[in-house]
């Protein structure tokens with residue numbers, strides 16, 4: 368069943384999500400906006416997070432080494448697990464207990480589509496606006512070599528097939544709390560979605576992961592938050608990102624290209640948020656994991672839970688802490704979607720930090 372959220376929710380002008388207002392220059396303004404958002408959240412339904420992006424079947428083959436040209440090797444096993452940055456981020460947001468729609472495309476002739484749908488539904492993601500298209504699902508063949516090195520072959524499949532945004536999706540976008548994008552679907556779709564959201568006053572977050580290469584200026588100019596890791600930041604700007612000062616300078620260059628704020632993921636070193644032009648950067652250390660088992664999907668978990676926390680009215684430092692706790696839990700377990708923590712687990716870890 369498709370729910371008409373717009374009819375149930377306050378207009379964008381009257382619901383103060385933290386995104387655009389966090390850029391306000393007066394420090395008290397941020398606190399009052401966060402408090403105002405919390406007050407509204409207790410009395411009205413939450414505006415949903417809309418994740419538009421990729422969903423992949425990850426076929427994982429453990430091998431001793433890569434085959435040479437012309438050689439045939441045996442893999443010890445084959446496992447199919449749900450993945451794709453869009454799906455991972457939608458799952459992370461929904462596992463945090465926030466109402467989340469995933470707008471993505473499944474290959475209707477692909478038996479893996481059922482597995483992917485069921486994994487997302489199991490995390491609480493609303494798939495009522497997802498599409499089935501001809502051909503295979505997006506698929507990643509992951510050659511997992513002894514020693515932990517990965518070699519990956521991606522089949523774009525349904526993620527890269529033609530997209531057509533229905534009227535229902537357009538309506539949903541116009542009354543969302545925020546829209547979350549990545550770079551594993553055609554850039555033209557991201558541009559269309561971002562422009563629709565921006566026109567409706569809906570914050571747009573882009574995780575820079577996915578395809579390499581420059582981001583179109585018309586997409587950059589729609590972004591409330593751009594979130595690269597340090598490698599993506601270096602590629603996007605052509606600047607070094609080896610030191611914190613260099614990271615800051617590169618992030619500032621992105622802001623001068625039209626992005627409102629930049630959230631850089633620094634792996635085990637944590638993250639750095641530049642909240643807006645002329646505002647002080649906020650540094651968040653990673654929350655140390657007793658044992659790091661698998662960092663796959665940590666970035667997806669971090670970006671999505673940061674978006675959730677801001678939508679819930681948390682001020683930027685608390686939103687960063689929330690996302691760091693979620694990502695820290697994620698690296699303690701194997702897998703991407705399978706390692707995403709629940710809301711309760713995140714809150715328990717945050718409480719233990721105090």
Ligand SMILES: Nc1ncnc2c1ncn2[C@@H]1O[C@H](COP(=O)(O)OP(=O)(O)OP(=O)(O)O)[C@@H](O)[C@H]1O
Nearest residue numbers: 596632633634635637653664665666667669694695
């Ligand atoms: N070893 C770790 N211990 C604790 N937290 C971690 C660790 N690695 C990553 N994190 C958390 O996860 C966040 C995102 O990680 P990272 O910077 O590796 O993202 P990414 O490169 O986009 O990841 P991926 O592409 O694997 O999804 C970090 O900002 C940090 O909070």
